[in-house]
Amino acid sequence: MRRLWISVGILLFLLGGSLFNAWYAKELTGGMEQRLRLAQQLTEQDQWEQALVLTQEVYDQWESRHFYLHATMRHSDTDQILRGFRTVMEYLRLQEPDQYNAANADLITQLELLAEMEQPSVVNVL
Numbered sequence: 001m002r003r004l005w006i007s008v009g010i011l012l013f014l015l016g017g018s019l020f021n022a023w024y025a026k027e028l029t030g031g032m033e034q035r036l037r038l039a040q041q042l043t044e045q046d047q048w049e050q051a052l053v054l055t056q057e058v059y060d061q062w063e064s065r066h067f068y069l070h071a072t073m074r075h076s077d078t079d080q081i082l083r084g085f086r087t088v089m090e091y092l093r094l095q096e097p098d099q100y101n102a103a104n105a106d107l108i109t110q111l112e113l114l115a116e117m118e119q120p121s122v123v124n125v126l
Helices: 002-044 048-064 066-072 075-094 097-118
Strands: none
Touching: 002 048, 002 075, 002 097, 048 066, 048 075, 066 075, 075 097
């Protein structure tokens, strides 16, 4: 009977950890998405430098979570987001609105999908 309770305890611990990870991924990427949308609004107002600074801050936040992201997410997904950040920042430096808007939309979508992959849903379980 003791083994059963230990097993149940381990399962509950793992379930709690996975639910926390899903919540944290959504919180982390949600904040980044909002700030990237704000940066896009700044470019529409021809405030390219402020948009670059804001995007750099989001990138720095992403990099500060490097260990966590690589430990809990697929490396190919996190690497794709890293490439997306670098592409977006280059278009910001060049002040290319069309390419920037497309690259920024792609980056936001990648962040949304990364968080969605971690959510407990029937689609993710199957």
